[in-house]
Amino acid sequence: MRTIELSTTEYEKIGEMLLELIADCPCLPAEIKENPAGLQYQSMGTGKCVGILTLPGAKYIGRDVTGGFTAQVNFRITCKGYSTDNHRRMEGQAVVDNILSWLEELENLPRLTGDRKITKITASGSYAGTDEADSDKSAVFMADAVMEYESKF
Secondary structure (H helix, E strand, C coil): CEECCHHHHHHHHHHHHHHHHHHCCCCCCHHHHHHCCCCEEEECCCCCCCEEEEEEEEEEEEEECCCEEEEEEEEEEEEEECCCEEEEEEHHHHHHHHHHHHHHHCCCCCCCCHHEEEEEEEECCCCECCCCCCCCCCCCEEEEEEEEEEECC
């Protein structure tokens, strides 16, 4: 299958949709929800926060005879700042896992532009990294996900 490129507007819509969905996630910690900088788009932010990163490239994964298609776009969820001890690092990793589990279970997913409909979101397991930009070398937990969508013509 060939790679399709989403327009800047489409990536914005996907990002806005993910930002709105995750802001409403019941498993988002109160300390993230209550902090204006706690939820970041296209950033891992500074301090304790959750980041939503859309990744470049989209792929066709199927076509139908009427001109419709099924495609996918990749994104990453990060959680930063839970680094004081093992228990807090486990909490940070759980934030990522819980957000993605919630996204995978959603049934009423929003529509994208051009009458594209999100059909499912699947996620990989989370993993840890460090953020060398912060003086405390914060733990950053992240997981990648795939959003599949379809367009019927």
